[in-house]
Amino acid sequence: MNFAKLLKPEAVKVSASATSKKRLLHEIADFAGQAYDLPPGETHEALLARESLGPTGVGHGVALPHARLEGLDRVVGLFVLLEKPIDFAAVDRQPVDIAFCLFAPEDAGVEHLKALALVSRTLRDSTICGKLRANPQPATLYTILTESISVQAA
Secondary structure (H helix, E strand, O other): OOHHHHOOHHHEEEEOOOOOHHHHHHHHHHHHHHHHOOOHHHHHHHHHHHHHHOOOEEEOOEEOOEEEEOOOOOOEEEEEEEEEEEOOOOOOOOOEEEEEEEEEEOOOOHHHHHHHHHHHHHHOOHHHHHHHHHOOOHHHHHHHHHHHHHHHHO
């Protein structure tokens, strides 16, 4: 499992419009529709249902919203860098400005967990997060994410 398999360049963006957790999840659902042709309404509902089980803000300004969806044949990801941090009910109560969202097939099992572990491990690295926050260009963000894993794996 690596970022290049999870994430395509068109699934990386910088957002100035997300001003709340609710708005961000709605924006992610719309973005998933554009990037992966996922139905925005169902995607948004799946994200909200997952959040109702417990917040996915993991701390240090990072959120990992995720959901299982019918119709997917593999795990896919979206990356959003927020221009202004928002409250995400994170475990450390810090506002979130980095969101990596994962969508998995209903029966993904271990692949979903491997993807979540990969993203979590990568975004716990303060150096990588610092680079992401300092480079608000989607192409650069994609390069940082896909190259960071190659360096860590070597």
